Amino acid sequence: xxxxxxxLIIYVLLILLALFMMGPFLWLLSVSLMPGRNVFANPxxxxxxxxxxxxxxxxxxxxxxxRYIINTVVITLLGVVFNIFLSCLTAYPLATFRFRGRNxxxxxxISTMIIPSxxxxxxxxxxxxAFHLGNxxxxxxxxxxxxVFNIFLxxxxFLGIPTDIRDSGKMDGASEFRIFVQLVMPLVKPGxxxxxxxxxxxxxxxxLWPIVVLDDPQKYPLAAALTYLNGQFxxxxxxxAAGTMISVLPIIIVFLFTQxxxxxxxxxxxxx
Amino acid sequence: MYKAIRSESFAAWAFMAPGxxxxxxxxxWPIIYGIPLSLTDYxxxxxxxFVGLDNFTRAFQDHNFLISLWxxxxxxxxxxxxxxxxxxxxxxxNSRIPGVKMxxxxxxxxVVTSMVxxxxxxxxxxxxxxxxxxxxxxxxxxxxxxxxxxxxSTALYVLMFITMWKGLGYYMxxxxxxxxxxxxxxxxxxxxxxxxxxxxxxxxxxxxxxxxILFCTVISVMGAVRxxxxxxxxxxxxxxxxxxxxxxxxxxxxxxxxxFGYASALGLIVSVMVAALSVLVFRLNRRGGVNTY
Numbered sequence: 001x002x003x004x005x006x007x008l009i010i011y012v013l014l015i016l017l018a019l020f021m022m023g024p025f026l027w028l029l030s031v032s033l034m035p036g037r038n039v040f041a042n043p044x045x046x047x048x049x050x051x052x053x054x055x056x057x058x059x060x061x062x063x064x065x066x067r068y069i070i071n072t073v074v075i076t077l078l079g080v081v082f083n084i085f086l087s088c089l090t091a092y093p094l095a096t097f098r099f100r101g102r103n104x105x106x107x108x109x110i111s112t113m114i115i116p117s118x119x120x121x122x123x124x125x126x127x128x129x130a131f132h133l134g135n136x137x138x139x140x141x142x143x144x145x146x147x148v149f150n151i152f153l154x155x156x157x158f159l160g161i162p163t164d165i166r167d168s169g170k171m172d173g174a175s176e177f178r179i180f181v182q183l184v185m186p187l188v189k190p191g192x193x194x195x196x197x198x199x200x201x202x203x204x205x206x207x208l209w210p211i212v213v214l215d216d217p218q219k220y221p222l223a224a225a226l227t228y229l230n231g232q233f234x235x236x237x238x239x240x241a242a243g244t245m246i247s248v249l250p251i252i253i254v255f256l257f258t259q260x261x262x263x264x265x266x267x268x269x270x271x272x
Numbered sequence: 273m274y275k276a277i278r279s280e281s282f283a284a285w286a287f288m289a290p291g292x293x294x295x296x297x298x299x300x301w302p303i304i305y306g307i308p309l310s311l312t313d314y315x316x317x318x319x320x321x322f323v324g325l326d327n328f329t330r331a332f333q334d335h336n337f338l339i340s341l342w343x344x345x346x347x348x349x350x351x352x353x354x355x356x357x358x359x360x361x362x363x364x365x366n367s368r369i370p371g372v373k374m375x376x377x378x379x380x381x382x383v384v385t386s387m388v389x390x391x392x393x394x395x396x397x398x399x400x401x402x403x404x405x406x407x408x409x410x411x412x413x414x415x416x417x418x419x420x421x422x423x424x425s426t427a428l429y430v431l432m433f434i435t436m437w438k439g440l441g442y443y444m445x446x447x448x449x450x451x452x453x454x455x456x457x458x459x460x461x462x463x464x465x466x467x468x469x470x471x472x473x474x475x476x477x478x479x480x481x482x483x484x485i486l487f488c489t490v491i492s493v494m495g496a497v498r499x500x501x502x503x504x505x506x507x508x509x510x511x512x513x514x515x516x517x518x519x520x521x522x523x524x525x526x527x528x529x530x531x532f533g534y535a536s537a538l539g540l541i542v543s544v545m546v547a548a549l550s551v552l553v554f555r556l557n558r559r560g561g562v563n564t565y
Binding site for chain 2: 100109
């Protein structure tokens with residue numbers, strides 16, 4: 001009986017917290033499904049009187065969503081590929097090789113985490129302009145092409161690979177690069193999935209840097225386009241709500257389907 | 273043997289070269305280049321001159337900059353609140369009851385959503401005729417509508433609330449990882465000694481969570497000082513200068529007004545302060561006798 005009561009209390013707390021954390025999203029969903037007049041009701045409408053998908057249809061017709069979605073997907077894919085490629089290559093020797101300068105590299109990497117660079121964005125802007133990459137997707141992606149955090153995460157993963165694997169590859173006369181690609185990489189797929197997911201989220205949601213780099217709003221990713229939509233149609237609540245739902249849903253779905261790996265990755269990061 | 277190490281060394285650098293090149297250009301270079309830049313009046317419009325420490329003396333006489341530093345400092349008050357609530361959340365979702373994983377995921381959704389979307393949602397909820405005012409009026413906590421984001425006295429706290437709301441799930445997961453690393457027999461032993469739930473938390477959970485608390489505190493202090501997105505989207509520093517945080521001010525000076533030299537100097541000052549603040553957090557924790565990191 002005592003156990004049942006404890007469970008009841010826990011469930012009540014869990015549900016209250018869920019309302020606090022999810023409530024705003026449920027309300028957004030509800031607003032996006034309300035027909036126009038309903039939205040401006042006073043007292044504010046919390047639940048729609050009848051459900052209509054008009055807002056979605058109209059905002060989809062008004063804004064060139066396919067274009068923004070393609071922009072976002074291209075930026076995200078580029079970002080993910082760069083990050084996986086660069087952080088695996090950098091982390092692998094740090095985890096398994098013995099070489100002079102290893103500690104130096106490691107200290108340098110850690111120091112970047114302690115020194116926050118508020119000026120970074122300004123210098124990035126100048127660098128991207130100097131490379132003539134302004135107004136390009138590459139300009140959006142390159143400053144975040146590799147992160148120290150991902151290197152640490154991958155190093156942690158590579159440390160878990162038995163040394164015998166490399167030795168046996170060497171016995172067979174394979175080059176270091178071949179050992180890496182054919183023997184080691186297949187074993188770290190879960191780690192790769194984690195940094196891939198982290199970067200999908202980061203690039204999908206990025207809005208500020210794209211606005212700084214891209215002069216042409218036609219090249220904006222979804223999150224940036226959303227601020228643009230909000231600026232123009234602040235009076236048309238339902239549209240913006242529908243637009244926001246369209247931008248948020250893909251990433252929530254990705255998260256829900258991959259949460260196991262994703263959360264393990266976040267949890268693993270702190271142990272690194 | 274010597275030759276083996278040398279070839280391994282060569283291979284190691286060859287592997288790391290592309291990654292280190294990117295880090296050099298986009299992580300180390302901004303830290304290094306910010307320093308000489310801060311000693312000039314570099315802007316796109318006029319010719320660049322070396323101005324020595326002028327930017328720094330100007331900074332400390334710049335009323336708005338000092339306000340922005342103060343606001344950033346106030347913003348750090350969100351850190352202890354986040355830690356307390358997210359630890360409690362972690363303890364709650366660490367219960368072994370059916371369906372608890374679903375709740376974990378639900379609490380995490382604000383973390384994966386873009387700040388743009390989160391900011392938009394809250395700006396409507398907090399509007400004059402918004403749901404928050406409506407509910408608070410209804411239960412009688414408020415007697416009249418409050419324009420939460422356009423009132424100087426509330427705007428900064430509202431932004432802090434939004435930052436907290438979005439971040440809770442992230443810290444909850446980090447603490448949950450910590451909780452799951454605590455051996456169950458420690459709780460068993462304490463329970464045998466007659467400890468109740470509250471004493472279990474104070475005497476078993478919190479001490480063993482210390483490394484996690486340190487880690488989370490440091491990253492959230494850095495996050496709070498650097499806060500940008502929510503402020504920029506929702507208030508742009510207004511009304512007046514009431515939500516002008518240092519990152520927003522640096523952004524305005526640098527990428528809106530193109531005073532790169534001055535903005536770099538401001539950035540440098542803030543960086544030094546953040547570094548000092550994180551050292552302080554580490555020191556405070558060391559005094560407690562924990563040297564895990």
